[in-house]
Amino acid sequence: MTAAHYTVLAGGTGAAKFLRGLVRVVPEEDIHVIVNVGDDTNVWGLHVSPDIDSIMYGLAGRLETQRGWGLRDETFRCLEEMGRYGMPDWFRLGDRDLATHIARTELLRSGNTLSEVTARLAKSMGIEAAILPATDDAVRTKIETIQGTLDFQEFFVREHWQPEVRSVTYAGAEEARARATVLSSIRESRLVIIAPSNPITSIGPILAIHDIRDALRCTRAEVVAISPLIGHAAFSGPAAKLMEACGYEVSPSGVARCYHDFLDNIVIDVQDAALAASIRYETIGVQITDILMSDDAAATRLAEFVVQLEQL
Ligand code: FO1
Numbered sequence: 001m002t003a004a005h006y007t008v009l010a011g012g013t014g015a016a017k018f019l020r021g022l023v024r025v026v027p028e029e030d031i032h033v034i035v036n037v038g039d040d041t042n043v044w045g046l047h048v049s050p051d052i053d054s055i056m057y058g059l060a061g062r063l064e065t066q067r068g069w070g071l072r073d074e075t076f077r078c079l080e081e082m083g084r085y086g087m088p089d090w091f092r093l094g095d096r097d098l099a100t101h102i103a104r105t106e107l108l109r110s111g112n113t114l115s116e117v118t119a120r121l122a123k124s125m126g127i128e129a130a131i132l133p134a135t136d137d138a139v140r141t142k143i144e145t146i147q148g149t150l151d152f153q154e155f156f157v158r159e160h161w162q163p164e165v166r167s168v169t170y171a172g173a174e175e176a177r178a179r180a181t182v183l184s185s186i187r188e189s190r191l192v193i194i195a196p197s198n199p200i201t202s203i204g205p206i207l208a209i210h211d212i213r214d215a216l217r218c219t220r221a222e223v224v225a226i227s228p229l230i231g232h233a234a235f236s237g238p239a240a241k242l243m244e245a246c247g248y249e250v251s252p253s254g255v256a257r258c259y260h261d262f263l264d265n266i267v268i269d270v271q272d273a274a275l276a277a278s279i280r281y282e283t284i285g286v287q288i289t290d291i292l293m294s295d296d297a298a299a300t301r302l303a304e305f306v307v308q309l310e311q312l
Contacts (some may be wrong), residue, residue, distance in 0.1 A: 006026055006030055006031050006190060007186055008032070009206055010033050010197060011039075011198055011202020011203060012054035012068070012197070012202065013237075015054070016055055016058030016063055018299055019033065019058055020058060021293065021298075022306075023129070024296070024300045025307050028059070029129065032185040033055055034182055035051050035118075035131060036202045036203070036206055037049060037114070037133050037138075038140060038201060039051055039202075040140065041091070041151060043088070044082065044087060044088075049104065049133070050069060052118055052131060054068070056125060057071055060127055062125070070094050071096045074095065075094065078095050078098055079092055091153055100121060104121065114133045115179055115181070130181075132179070134209055134212060135179070139170055139208065142169045142170070143242075144167045146166065152201060161237070165242060165245035168245065176209045178212045178215075182215075188221075192216065193226070194223070194225035194226065194259060196228040197228055200242040201238075224306055225263055226266075226302070227268045229250065230269040230272060231269075232250045243258075253278055257282070260284070264284065264312075266279060266286055267306060269289070269291045270288055276288060
């Protein structure tokens with residue numbers, strides 16, 4: 001029996017863009033998305049899961065694509081009022097988005113796991129893909145900077161990723177366990193795709209869960225990563241800065257190195273074609289195409305290209 005589904009390891013914005021293409025190429029119900037929870041945070045007592053929400057809103061066609069996070073047609077009146085009360089307002093929760101965080105927090109409080117809550121919210125949004133948090137345990141990305149240790153959102157949003165970074169750690173990852181559905185999704189997939197997300201803070205926390213990294217090493221499926229970099233620059237965000245801080249070369253070769261122990265192929269941009277020989281030398285196959293997802297049509301072309309790699 002051949003496996004029926006495609007598994008995507010995902011962070012937020014870049015992954016959400018890619019999935020908009022993938023749903024146009026394969027049936028949505030055949031897509032399993034394993035999502036980073038290292039960016040999760042607590043705001044005003046609410047459990048916020050930014051990457052899960054970006055994927056959910058993206059698949060529901062409701063993501064604010066200019067910003068890359070939150071819902072379309074959003075207002076921020078509650079945020080304004082909270083600011084008036086002197087509550088922290090640097091993390092901008094929109095009025096509609098708040099409903100997601102309130103519902104998630106309440107469902108978690110009444111004893112559901114993050115996986116159960118996510119499945120329920122996604123179903124209510126009419127999403128047919130399976131959105132699987134990498135773990136139900138608390139794994140949190142910590143950024144060690146010269147100003148001290150910051151939570152990911154403090155570094156990324158409050159400090160605009162300016163502080164000098166010494167290292168990145170994933171608190172709780174050692175003890176965290178992946179759910180059986182996450183592991184079987186990887187093991188029984190027809191193709192595993194690492195989305196063009198930040199290798200350190202989006203994919204890194206997923207891979208820091210030992211069961212998941214082991215499943216990737218053991219799966220018979222092809223494992224294909226899409227580079228989140230063209231040349232030495234990230235599409236968006238601090239990927240380049242964080243890769244450098246963690247000792248990786250800032251290039252698609254450095255991305256391949258992050259995944260060296262399980263990766264079969266990396267998809268890089270035509271502009272980086274000259275790098276192919278050096279990456280292939282490391283026994284990882286290199287596939288070259290236009291990886292910039294400037295619109296849905298470009299994301300669809302990229303998804304078509306990646307899906308045909310299953311045949312390799
Ligand atoms: N990103 C920002 O740059 N500024 C914000 O105020 C902000 C608020 C926010 C609220 C909900 C949510 O789900 C995401 C939000 N993000 C915001 C995005 C988020 O910080 C990052 O894009 C991801 O964690 C990185 O993948």
